[in-house]
Amino acid sequence: MTGPLLVPVGHFQGTLHGEQTTHTVRLGTRTLQLDEADAAAWLLAHGTEESGSRLFSRDELAAPPDVVTRLYARGLLAELPAAADEYAGFLANYRLEPLVHGLGNGSGGDAGRYGIGLPGTTLGRTTGLSGPWTRLSPVAYHLWRWSAVDRSLAEVCARLPVADRAAPYRLDAARAAEQAVALVASGVTGWTAALQPAAPARLVGGEAPRLPVVEPSAGPDPEDLVDVPYAPGQPGSPTLRVPRWELDPGHPGAAGWLFAAGHGGGPSYRLTDLSFEGHFVRIGRTDHPLTEGEGRLWEITRGADAGRLWNRTAVAAAAVGDGVADAGRLLDGLLDRGVLLEVHPGTPQAVAFARAYRLLPLLHGLGDRPHDRRIFRYGVPGRRVAGSSVETALLWRTAGRSLTLWDALVELTGSTGAERFLTERGFAAIRRLLRDGLICLDVAP
DSSP states (O other): OSSSEEEEOOOEEEESSSSSEEEEEETTTTTEEEEEHHHHHHHHHHOOOTTSSEEEEETTTOOOHHHHHHHHHTTTEEEEEGGGGHHHHHHHHEEEEOOSEEEOOOOSSSOOOOEEOOOOOSSSTTOBBOOOOOOOOOOHHHHHHTTTSSSHHHHHHHTTTTOOSSOOOOOOOOHHHHHHHHHHHHHHHHHHHEEEEEEEOOSSSSSOOOOOOOOOOOOOOTOOEEEESSTTTTTTTEEEEHHHHHHOSSSSSSSOOEEEESSSEEEEOOOTTTOOOEEEEETTTTEEOOHHHHHHHHHHHHHHOTTOOOOOHHHHHHHHTTTTTHHHHHHHHHHHHHHHEOTTTTOOOOOHHHHHHEEEEEEEEEEEEEEEEEEEEEETEEEEEEEHHHHHHHHHHHHHTOSSSSHHHHHHHHHTTTHHHHHIIHHHHHHHHTTTTSSSEEOOO
C-alpha cells in the first residue's frame, strides 16, 4: 500500500540568480520562495519521462520525507482523491489554470479529440513544442478551457451536463467529477495546467468592455525613422535609425496598437458531419465563434511580431496577403465586438484599457542563468520556448497575482510610474508576450 498520489500545487515562476538563488512558485495570489531541495522535490512531483509522467505517492517520490512534509504543509502538495466520495471536497478546494492554448479539433478521423498546446509554427522552433501537446475528449476539453473562468473545479463541473456544440452528450455529476480529477493528473504531469487553491472571488469579468474612442490626431508619422545617438550627449556619436513609434509610442501621431483579446479555443468541426462550426475565442465568460477569416485575423494579431507597428492597416494588409480578401470589413467587426482591441499609447484610453483587462500568464517561468542574467526563459522544465528581458518577466510574474493589468503596473512601479511604464515599455512587453504565446488578455473581474 503506497497511499494516495501527491499532486503539486502552484505555477512555477522560475529562478532568478542574485546574491542567493531562489526558486519561485505562485500559489493563488501569493508568491512562495523555495530552496534547492524544495524546488527539486516539487518539480519531481510532476512526474518524469522515465516514470511515464505519472504522479507519485509519498513512498514513491524520491525526495527526503522532511522536504515532502514541508511542501505539503505550505500547500504546495495535495493528495489526489482516489475514491468517489472524496471527489467533491477536492474539487471545491482547488481549481485548474490552463497554461497553453486551445487548438480545437480537425475535420478528419480525429475530430473527437481536441488539441491543446502552442499555436503556429514559429514557436518552439528549437524545442519541437509547436502544435498539440496532447488531445482531450470533448468533456475534458470543456473542463480544461473553462477552468480559467470559474473559481473552483466544482463550479466548472456544475456547467455539466451540457449540450456539446458538435454532438449532444449528457454527463451526470459523478462522471463529471471523475473526469475532472483525471484532468488534474494529466494536466499537471503534462505541464498543460497548474493546480491552484480555489479562488475566493471571480477571476474574470463578463462581456468585453468598450474602450473610449480616440479620435485620430495630427502629428508625425509613427513610421518615420528617427536618428538616435548610441551615446547620448557625446558629440560625434554614431546614430541608429529607429521608428518613431518604437522610440516614443505615446507621441501625438501614434496610431492605435492592435491586440488580440481572449484565450483561443481553436477551430471546431461538428462531430456529426465534420462541417466547420467556428474558430472559438473565450473572452471573460463568453465564447466568441469566429468565421475562418475572422479566426485568421485574430491569429495574425495575436502572433504579430514585436518589431513592427501593428495597427489596422498593417493587420488588414497581412490578412489580405494571407488570403482574407475582406479583411478590412472583418477587422472592423472584430474591433466592434471587442475580440480585437485598438489601444492608443499615452492617452487616457490606454489607462482605461489597463484597468479593464488583465494578463493571464501561460507556460512556466524557467528563469535566468547564472552566466546570463539578462534573459528570462519560459517553457517547461528542460525545454525552452521563448525568452524575454527580466523586466518583461517581472510583468509576467506580477500579472498572475493581479486582478488587472493596472494593478500589476502599480505593484511594479508605484502609482506615479504606472502610466509612464505602460507607454514606454508596457505595450512592447505585452506584444512580445502575446507573440510568444506566454499570456492571454482577458476581461478583469
